Amino acid sequence: MRRTPPHLPFLTGPPDFTVGLRPIDPQDWLLPDWEADCLPEKRALIAQQREAVFRCTQGAQPLCTEAADSVGAHLHIAAGGDLVAAAVAVSDDLVVMAPAPDGGYRAVAAVLCAPTYFSAQEAIGKDLFGLHAPVPDRLADGAPGLGRRIGRVFSGLQPNQVLERFNWTLQPGPARYTPSSGPLMAIADTADAADALALLHLRVERQTIRKLPQTGAVLFTIRISLDPLSAVFAVDGAKAALVSAWANAPAYVRSYKRWPRMERLMRAAVATAF
Ligand code: HEM
Numbered sequence: 001m002r003r004t005p006p007h008l009p010f011l012t013g014p015p016d017f018t019v020g021l022r023p024i025d026p027q028d029w030l031l032p033d034w035e036a037d038c039l040p041e042k043r044a045l046i047a048q049q050r051e052a053v054f055r056c057t058q059g060a061q062p063l064c065t066e067a068a069d070s071v072g073a074h075l076h077i078a079a080g081g082d083l084v085a086a087a088v089a090v091s092d093d094l095v096v097m098a099p100a101p102d103g104g105y106r107a108v109a110a111v112l113c114a115p116t117y118f119s120a121q122e123a124i125g126k127d128l129f130g131l132h133a134p135v136p137d138r139l140a141d142g143a144p145g146l147g148r149r150i151g152r153v154f155s156g157l158q159p160n161q162v163l164e165r166f167n168w169t170l171q172p173g174p175a176r177y178t179p180s181s182g183p184l185m186a187i188a189d190t191a192d193a194a195d196a197l198a199l200l201h202l203r204v205e206r207q208t209i210r211k212l213p214q215t216g217a218v219l220f221t222i223r224i225s226l227d228p229l230s231a232v233f234a235v236d237g238a239k240a241a242l243v244s245a246w247a248n249a250p251a252y253v254r255s256y257k258r259w260p261r262m263e264r265l266m267r268a269a270v271a272t273a274f
Pocket residue numbers: 015016017018019020021095097107117118123131132134135146150165167168169207208209220257
C-alpha cells in the first residue's frame with residue numbers, strides 16, 4: 001500500500017545551501033524508524049559489498065565503539081561496540097567525525113548504504129571543508145562559508161544534544177544505494193515521460209548530529225526517505241508547493257542537484273497528475 005511521505009520539506013519553499021539545524025528531543029533521535037522496511041536490503045548490501053560501504057580508519061576504534069554503543073543504547077540493543085552491528089539495526093547511515101588538532105572535525109569511520117552521490121571511501125579522511133568542497137559556496141566574502149559554519153556548530157555542540165536538518169531532491173526510481181548520480185541521470189535521460197509520475201521520487205535526507213561525551217566525536221546520521229511523486233501529489237497542496245519550489249530554487253542549487261536533467265520528467269509528472 002502507498003504510504004503518505006514522512007517529510008515534505010518543499011512545503012516551506014525552495015531549497016538552498018543553509019545550515020538549518022534545530023535541536024530535537026534526544027528521545028526522538030532514531031526512533032521510531034519509519035524506514036525500517038529497508039533493513040533487509042541494507043544488511044544484504046553490507047554482506048555483499050562490505051568494503052564499499054564500511055570504512056574505519058586506524059585508531060578510530062574507540063570512537064566507533066562509543067558511537068555504536070550510543071546507537072545501541074537508544075535502540076535498546078547490544079551493539080557490542082561494533083559500528084556495523086549498530087548500522088544494521090537502524091535505517092540511518094552512520095558517519096563518525098573525530099575532533100582534529102586544528103579544532104576541526106574529520107570523517108574517520110562510516111557505514112554508508114544510502115549515500116546521495118558519495119561513498120565511504122571518498123568521505124574518509126576529509127574534514128568539513130573537504131567534504132563540502134563540491135557544494136557551491138555562495139557567501140559574499142568568498143570565504144569557505146558552509147564548511148566554516150558547520151564547523152562552528154560542531155564545536156558548540158553540547159554532549160548528547162541532538163540537532164536535526166533536512167536536504168531533499170528528486171531522482172528517477174527508488175534506488176537507495178546511489179554512490180554516484182550517473183546511473184540515475186542515465187535513467188532520467190531515457191525514461192518514457194508517460195511513466196514520470198511513478199518513476200520520479202522525492203528523496204529526503206534527515207540528518208542528525210550528536211556529540212559523544214567520552215571521545216568528543218560527533219556522530220552524523222543520515223536517514224533516506226523515498227516516495228514516488230504519485231504519493232507526494234496525493235497530499236493536499238503538495239503538488240503546487242513542489243512545482244513552486246522546483247521552479248524557484250536558485251540556479252546554482254538546481255544545477256548542483258542535477259535538476260535540469262530531470263526537467264523533462266518533472267514536467268510530464270505534473271502534466272499527468274490529477
Ligand atoms: C550537520 C551539519 C551539516 C550541514 C549543515 C551540511 C550541509 C550540507 C549541504 C547544504 C549540502 C549540499 C547538499 C544539498 O543541499 O542537497 C551538503 C552536501 C554534502 N555533505 Fe554536508 N552538511 C553537514 C554535515 C556533513 C557531514 C558530517 C558530512 C560527512 C560525511 C557531510 C557530507 C556531505 C557530502 C559528502 C555532501 C555532498 C557533496 C557532493 O556533492 O559531493 N555533511 N552538506
